[in-house]
Amino acid sequence: MRPHTHNTIRENMLSRIQSGEWALGDKIPVETSLAQEYGCARATVNRALQSLADQGLLIRKRKGGTRVCKLPVRYAKFEIPVIREHVEALGSVYHHKILDMKLSSSTASIRERLRLDTKDKVLRVDTLHMADGHAFAYEERWINIAAVPAILNAPLEQISANEWLVKEVPFSNGDVIFSAIGADKTTAKALETHIGTALFTVERTTWSLDEFITTMKLYYKEGYQLRSRL
Amino acid sequence: MRPHTHNTIRENMLSRIQSGEWALGDKIPVETSLAQEYGCARATVNRALQSLADQGLLIRKRKGGTRVCKLPVRYAKFEIPVIREHVEALGSVYHHKILDMKLSSSTASIRERLRLDTKDKVLRVDTLHMADGHAFAYEERWINIAAVPAILNAPLEQISANEWLVKEVPFSNGDVIFSAIGADKTTAKALETHIGTALFTVERTTWSLDEFITTMKLYYKEGYQLRSRL
DNA sequence: TACGTTATTATGTATATACAATAAATGGTT
DNA sequence: AACCATTTATTGTATATACATAATAACGTA
Numbered sequence: 353m354r355p356h357t358h359n360t361i362r363e364n365m366l367s368r369i370q371s372g373e374w375a376l377g378d379k380i381p382v383e384t385s386l387a388q389e390y391g392c393a394r395a396t397v398n399r400a401l402q403s404l405a406d407q408g409l410l411i412r413k414r415k416g417g418t419r420v421c422k423l424p425v426r427y428a429k430f431e432i433p434v435i436r437e438h439v440e441a442l443g444s445v446y447h448h449k450i451l452d453m454k455l456s457s458s459t460a461s462i463r464e465r466l467r468l469d470t471k472d473k474v475l476r477v478d479t480l481h482m483a484d485g486h487a488f489a490y491e492e493r494w495i496n497i498a499a500v501p502a503i504l505n506a507p508l509e510q511i512s513a514n515e516w517l518v519k520e521v522p523f524s525n526g527d528v529i530f531s532a533i534g535a536d537k538t539t540a541k542a543l544e545t546h547i548g549t550a551l552f553t554v555e556r557t558t559w560s561l562d563e564f565i566t567t568m569k570l571y572y573k574e575g576y577q578l579r580s581r582l
Numbered sequence: 583m584r585p586h587t588h589n590t591i592r593e594n595m596l597s598r599i600q601s602g603e604w605a606l607g608d609k610i611p612v613e614t615s616l617a618q619e620y621g622c623a624r625a626t627v628n629r630a631l632q633s634l635a636d637q638g639l640l641i642r643k644r645k646g647g648t649r650v651c652k653l654p655v656r657y658a659k660f661e662i663p664v665i666r667e668h669v670e671a672l673g674s675v676y677h678h679k680i681l682d683m684k685l686s687s688s689t690a691s692i693r694e695r696l697r698l699d700t701k702d703k704v705l706r707v708d709t710l711h712m713a714d715g716h717a718f719a720y721e722e723r724w725i726n727i728a729a730v731p732a733i734l735n736a737p738l739e740q741i742s743a744n745e746w747l748v749k750e751v752p753f754s755n756g757d758v759i760f761s762a763i764g765a766d767k768t769t770a771k772a773l774e775t776h777i778g779t780a781l782f783t784v785e786r787t788t789w790s791l792d793e794f795i796t797t798m799k800l801y802y803k804e805g806y807q808l809r810s811r812l
Numbered sequence: 813t814a815c816g817t818t819a820t821t822a823t824g825t826a827t828a829t830a831c832a833a834t835a836a837a838t839g840g841t842t
Numbered sequence: 843a844a845c846c847a848t849t850t851a852t853t854g855t856a857t858a859t860a861c862a863t864a865a866t867a868a869c870g871t872a
Contacts, residue, residue: 357855357856358855358856359855366753369752369753370752370753370754370790370791376749376752382821382822382823383822383823384822392856392857393856393857393858394823394857394858395856395857395858396855396856396857398823398824398825399855399856401823402823402824409753412822412823412824413822413823413864413865413866414821414822414823414824414863414864414865414866415820415821415822415823415863415864415865415866415867416821416822416823416864416865416866417821417822417823418822418823423664423667423748424748424752424753425661425662425663426661426662426756427659427660427661427662428659428660428662428758429657429658429659429660430657430658430659430660431655431656431657432655432656432657432658432812433655434653437653518653518654519606522599522600522606522654523596523599523600523639523654523656524600524812525811525812526656526811526812527809527810527811527812528658528809528810528811528812529807529808529809529810530760530782530807530808530809530810531762531782531805531806531807531808532761532762532763532780532781532782532783532802532804532806533762533780534778534779534780548764548778548780549764549780550762550763550764550778550779550780550781551762551780552760552761552762553762556812558812560600561600572762574762575761576761576762577759577760577761578759578760578761579757579758579759579760580757580758580759580760581755581756581757581758582662582754582755582756582757582758582786582788587824587825587826588825588826589825612851612852612853613852613853614852622826622827623826623827623828624827624828624853625826625827625828626825626826626827628853628854628855629825629826631853632853632854642852642853642854643834643835643836643852643853644833644834644835644836644851644852644853644854645833645834645835645836645837645850645851645852645853646834646835646836646851646852646853647851647852647853648852648853
């Protein structure tokens with residue numbers, strides 16, 4: 353092993369920030385000095401510094417030099433898995449049940465979310481996701497038929513719309529909104545709970561290359577926790 | 583501008599994945615071929631490929647080559663701001679009110695979260711964060727005195743514990759748990775709402791270099807939405 | 813002083829080269 | 843076939859070099 357790789361240099365720099373040697377807002381030495389200090393090429397130092405800048409710890413400007421970010425903005429990163437995998441990762445047996453599915457005209461709010469015209473039709477699917485035979489999450493979904501006509505022939509009893517879309521339209525873009533909401537009559541019944549129970553909800557709208565694919569709202573059964581690391 | 587930078591190459595590769603030219607699970611050409619195709623050095627292709635691999639779109643193995651990730655795992659990244667900045671970003675005037683503050687022994691659950699001993703004391707602070715004079719979020723916080731003794735002299739009426747800690751202990755590590763919970767008597771009163779109202783909550787435990795700093799639970803007023811992009 | 817131009821400096825990026833590390837493929841021996 | 847050692851292909855990383863780009867600093871002129 354070499355004494356200093358871009359990795360070890362990055363770690364060393366991180367500890368210099370955490371220890372306060374490089375304080376918030378401080379200007380740190382220029383690349384050439386650091387390269388000399390670490391005994392490596394400027395390119396190696398550059399790689400380490402860029403990595404820290406990507407993480408939001410450093411701010412770099414041409415000619416202006418590199419500073420430790422004054423007000424550290426931290427991010428929490430959440431994995432958005434296919435629900436089946438999520439349930440299985442918790443050690444439970446997954447299956448899903450389609451509660452309702454129909455081709456219909458779009459409502460105003462859905463048209464807005466999917467940027468649709470009044471005459472466009474959408475496929476509306478309500479799915480209950482289950483873990484070990486018990487309700488886990490209730491999903492209301494609207495799919496833009498024009499964007500993915502193949503959905504009409506998909507075996508949605510076997511593979512959930514969630515999973516089918518992930519595989520058919522990979523790496524799409526999306527908006528996500530998390531919130532808490534009291535269960536209404538429909539969701540309470542589906543999730544086997546009482547009206548008013550606090551439910552964790554996720555709304556997601558997905559598009560790919562300027563075409564809107566689908567929007568959905570997911571209601572998790574009470575007690576659900578979304579965990580992450582800073 | 584050069585015809586191909588690592589950036590334009592990365593974008594081009596992304597569109598090849600999104601269009602299906604490089605399908606899920608497929609092996610893509612080796613770096614030397616791609617370098618020839620794009621008319622650039624292998625190092626440039628390598629940088630683009632590594633960037634996509636960091637994002638989780640590609641899986642790379644020495645000798646094994648590079649494949650498009652079979653099951654794309656998407657991440658939602660949330661900014662965890664200082665609450666004052668959050669409120670101000672929404673266009674409101676921020677201020678906070680300390681509802682209760684006391685030095686106390688730790689309860690069993692807090693001791694577990696902060697890895698404390700039974701005799702260790704903690705500073706317990708309950709804060710109401712307000713936007714334009716109305717309740718915005720209610721915060722229960724426990725601070726490990728041993729880790730940050732200076733907190734005892736901090737002007738917490740002027741600067742919230744939240745903000746003071748961010749500036750004093752930058753770039754710490756943390757756990758985050760999001761969930762929905764019905765308001766109890768205390769939270770309902772603080773947030774000027776009814777018992778049972780669905781509240782969005784965030785729990786966060788923070789440590790730095792093996793020392794546990796603080797743990798807190800934040801209850802947002804009903805209707806709060808956490809937004810993000812995939 | 814104020815303002816516009818030029819020089820300077822730090823970072824950003826590309827390249828050719830070299831070698832390391834890993835895992836797959838190959839081949840030989842039992 | 844099965845197992846082990848050897849070869850080979852591919853990515854990972856470091857380096858020296860060169861030039862581009864952006865922002866600051868320095869300078870000169872009105």
